Amino acid sequence: MAAPLAGRRVLDLGALCAQRPHGLAASMAARLCASYGAEVVRPLPEGGEPLAQAAPLLPAGGSALDRFLNLGKQSGPATGRFDVAIGDDAALSAHAAGVPIRARISVFGPGEDPPMSELGLLALSGLLGIVGEAEGPPARLAGHQPAYAAGLAACTGILAALRAGGEEVVDVSLIDVATWLNWKVAAGVLVLGSSPVRGGARADWYTVPVKDGHVALVYQEKDWPGLRAVVGDARLEEERFSTAAGRRQHRVEFLAILGPWFLARTRAEVTAAAQSRRVPVGPVKWPAELLADAQNRARGFLGADGMPVLPIGWNGRRVTPEMTDAA
Structure with a gap:
């Protein structure tokens, strides 16, 4: 089976987004497209790759976040024909003219894009209210879960738009995605009349x-x-x-x-x-132990160097690096 997005060109504008959550979400969506076999081009600002020194840093130097999100991409200008462009409204307006499918990341939706941090998304969605001890301060979720989930939502919309053909704007609201991740709040209000909170002594x-x-x-x-x-x-x-x-x-x-x-x-x-x-x-488990974890080995989730292998599928089959290499 050939890689499903072989021959497609994707413009990753994550490095040019004005806000960090938007940039991470766009970068994740483009990373998924690269895993499906697309040629992904990532234009960089004058200062270079914004993730180059982002935590966590690797023992040998460099950023693990940069290595993960930019795997399979090439840096370069936004020139030539592209099938898909991914970014915030300003980046798309400046660099994606004529691209038929555009995935637009915003906070609340088109035209409602105030300054927002990942911590703010966690707070507004209620996720900070359910993690940590009730007697202590809220505990931030590890990693970049709201942004990564928004990237997955954007990629899903992109795949649907490519399947349908024609022109499409795929709008992804960061707060909508974060609220969906915390669906138990809505369910709790509907069923119990109140939203779940950190348990503390009631846990x-x-x-x-x-x-x-x-x-x-x-x-x-x-x-x-x-x-x-x-x-x-x-x-x-x-x-x-x-x-x-x-x-x-x-x-x-x-x-x-x-x-x-x-x-x-x-x-x-x-x-x-x-x-x-x-x-x-x-x-x-300690992070180093995850490399030898039987569940991770059985699923092929981590490579020998610790790089996550995204478990993506197409028509009931798992897309492997061999497919994208062949493409």
Whole structure:
């Protein structure tokens, strides 16, 4: 199978966008197009690649973000024929005249594009309200999830427009995408009458320290008998711990009983013991460990150098680097 976008030319205006979320979203959409086999050209401003020194930095120098988002692209001027252009309104107006399909990134929609940071998107969408301890400050989500999701939305619209043919403007609102990511807020309001918030003392799930790191304990009420049996402490049989509400009410005492059992064991030992009772836990892994993770290896998610291999498909088959190389 040939790469689905082989022969298509895409103009990546992410480096020329006025705002960082827009630039990251456009860069991600173009990165996906490159993975589908398109020839992607990325014009740069006078100061050069804006992601060149963006965190996180690699041990040997350079930016991991730059390496990931610009893989398979070529820097160059916005000249020649392009099938697709991706950027904000100003960049598209200045550099994408005559391009039939344009993906336009904005904050609230066309004409509603005030200054906005990624942190602002997280706050406005409610995502900052559900992450972290209720007693402490909000915790920012790792990475660039709103911008990357907007890039995925833009690429999806681009693929549909290419399939339909003709001219098309694919409008992607960053706040719409971020709000969709936090769909539980809308569902919570509709079903419960209020939106979910950070649990803190009301939380049922915990990340607890173990001998060699941490594990995430994400059990549900049906798993409580199994967890109680795994830990094997008679104090957990007390009436005050028999319900989720009781365990929340006596959270400090509850965690004081669990803590020593977890600290005396490694992540592997805790995981094996919990799985023997079908209790869900998740070992928290160091970044270097993800390279050898069995799930990542089975899915082919990371290359030998740690570069993520985007799991994109076309007509029911996974698009591989070999297809795009052949194209």
